[in-house]
Amino acid sequence: EAQVTQNPRYLITVTGKKLTVTCSQNMNHEYMSWYRQDPGLGLRQIYYSMNVEVTDKGDVPEGYKVSRKEKRNFPLILESPSPNQTSLYFCASSFTGNPSYEQYFGPGTRLTVT
Amino acid sequence: DAKTTQPNSMESNEEEPVHLPCNHSTISGTDYIHWYRQLPSQGPEYVIHGLTSNVNNRMASLAIAEDRKSSTLILHRATLRDAAVYYCILRDGETSNYQLIWGAGTKLIIKP
Numbered sequence: 001e002a003q004v005t006q007n008p009r010y011l012i013t014v015t016g017k018k019l020t021v022t023c024s025q026n027m028n029h030e031y032m033s034w035y036r037q038d039p040g041l042g043l044r045q046i047y048y049s050m051n052v053e054v055t056d057k058g059d060v061p062e063g064y065k066v067s068r069k070e071k072r073n074f075p076l077i078l079e080s081p082s083p084n085q086t087s088l089y090f091c092a093s094s095f096t097g098n099p100s101y102e103q104y105f106g107p108g109t110r111l112t113v114t
Numbered sequence: 115d116a117k118t119t120q121p122n123s124m125e126s127n128e129e130e131p132v133h134l135p136c137n138h139s140t141i142s143g144t145d146y147i148h149w150y151r152q153l154p155s156q157g158p159e160y161v162i163h164g165l166t167s168n169v170n171n172r173m174a175s176l177a178i179a180e181d182r183k184s185s186t187l188i189l190h191r192a193t194l195r196d197a198a199v200y201y202c203i204l205r206d207g208e209t210s211n212y213q214l215i216w217g218a219g220t221k222l223i224i225k226p
Contacts, residue, residue: 042219
């Protein structure tokens with residue numbers, strides 16, 4: 001089944017403790033992206049990747065890092081999480097970044113930083 | 115990316131057609147019109163997209179106005195499973211910014 005998977009689905013952590021949220025897709029997609037969703041603010045892009053070893057900042061990249069060493073994986077790294085990073089996170093992938101292609105989303109990771 | 119305007123919420127009866135409107139008066143010639151929906155506690159799901167012509171797929175139809183300043187997502191026979199927030203999004207076909215710019219969307223309520 002074609003899908004985007006994220007792990008963990010739920011995470012409660014403390015301020016400053018490094019964490020990684022994994023994202024993997026099995027559709028051989030070139031383009032991958034991370035979004036966060038907050039009440040009243042909608043979905044905002046954190047980082048995106050056009051292909052392996054090519055990443056760029058979205059609208060809200062502060063406090064996050066990403067890497068794209070393999071085509072299928074695009075982990076989101078929070079080096080020193082803070083409470084304002086409490087949010088619902090979604091990973092997405094697309095065949096390419098071309099706007100004529102649809103994006104496929106993962107099920108989400110709900111992160112709470114205390 | 116150009117902005118879109120959608121009603122905050124709409125109600126419909128089960129098994130009736132639903133027409134979800136979207137205004138995008140500042141759309142450019144290269145902007146694609148995308149629709150996604152988000153069911154409660156799930157990730158967004160692609161519904162349909164188009165550029166100039168009307169589009170049909172297994173989930174819905176997309177009717178695009180001749181001047182492209184508005185569009186309508188049509189669910190032909192709504193079920194309770196279609197209750198979700200529906201987002202109308204414009205994606206620029208020319209710039210290098212490939213992100214989806216999300217608005218507030220329309221919350222669709224389906225009454226049994």
